Amino acid sequence: MSDNQSNAFEFTVSEISQAVKRTVEDQFGYVRVRGEISGFRGQHSSGHCYFTLKDDGAAMDAVVWKGSYSRLAFKPQEGLEVIATGRLTTYPRSSKYQIVIENIEPAGAGALMALLEERRKKFIAEGLFAPERKKELPYLPRVIGVVTSPTGAVIRDILHRLDDRFPSHVIVWPVRVQGDTCAPEVTAAIDGFNAFSPDGPIARPDLLIVARGGGSIEDLWGFNEESVVRAVARSEIPVISAVGHETDITLIDYVADRRAPTPTGAAEMAVPVRGELIAYVEDLGSRQRMAARRIAANLKDRLRAASAGLPRPGDLVSTQRQRLDMATARLASGLRAAQHTKAMDHQRVAGRLTIGLLRQRLDAAANRLQTAGTRGRHGLQTRAGRARVAFSPVASRLRPGLLTTPIAQGRRHLDAVSNRMDPAFIRIVETRRARLDGLSKLLSSVSYHQVLARGFALVTDADGNLVRASDDVRPGDALTIDVAQGSIVATVSGAPSIPRKKSRSEGGGGEQESLF
Known part of the structure; x- marks a missing residue:
């Protein structure tokens, strides 16, 4: 080893990583980076976001912490070209540098228009823009809710136009119409108006106006947010x-x-012109009065024409009056004739209607009644005597005490039988149950299913007959093989097998059936 290598200062990996981290952060600090978002998969379970900013020649890791993500006016989207503002730093564990993003802006109006078109297609696919979902505007709303800035010229224009056309009660929900808080405030205002109770202290609006003045696409972007559209x-x-x-x-x-x-x-759409409405109502009232007068005159003419064709009231009852007069004239003579006829009839029968004749008939009826009563009494006495004679031999034996003793004995016998019946019935049921269990066990022990459970099989042909020998089937025949856990369908193949001879060990055991 050379002297130069032995005298070189030694750094740890952590020291090198920290030195690079300080150099990068001190050299660059806050930067604005333009690039395309790649690899964005939404927020991590921790709330942070991780993705890559790239262009044609390089790529850079990016991270948005949870606290910064909630404050972003534009949320990251896959494939969107943005200008990210943040600070450069390194991640020592992987020897990579990254940008910690604190703000994201679309890279120009083209990117905003692309994002706007993408959202529009998304909402169209959900049916939010369908014409059948749109509601009719009330013709004359009593209360109008306005969602706008309370200090701009927009609210003054709306109120002035409403006063000119048809003064109405207006409730203004103040919101910011530009900036990061625009979308949540407009969303809260629309939901808040809908949450008003119809019978609450504050009247619920019949119509809402969401208004703002003109501006660039960036200024109006709050009204393109998904929360506002869904609200x-x-x-x-x-x-x-x-x-x-x-x-x-x-x-x-x-x-x-x-x-x-x-x-x-919007104010012109919300209410009609009051003067025009009054003139229209007066015109309708005038036309209604004229129509009512024309209808009354027409009905009067029809009534006059109809009354001219009707007969006079006296003519309608003249015939009946004449018939009544003629009947009245004939009534007196008819009564006299009837009285005379009845008097003549009475005179013809008066000679036969004497008091003696009536008394004679009354006496004859009394005699018949007395004779019948006498005969009835004698008959009842005779029948009573005969019944008394027939009843006298058994009268001494019919005493209440004779019936009391058998009844008591029968009741005691019935109680004893009833007390023995329940235990006897239980014993019979238990005996039958034990017998049934024994028969069930016996049936299970002799059933062929026990044989199948030990590994044997039951073979039947297509007609359901047992196959006991190989000579019973031919090649091509269909067989059903029943085993312990189901059935197997098989077909005989090849030539019939030659029956083998029994061995000596099999000869003394008797003939056994073959189970396949």
């Missing part, structure tokens, strides 16, 4: 988008129920 999509209150000028297009314009070219145009 408008889930809003139960109809929403008018009035963001920017007529040439400015944001994603909220596609999802809103109506898009206005300017904030003033």
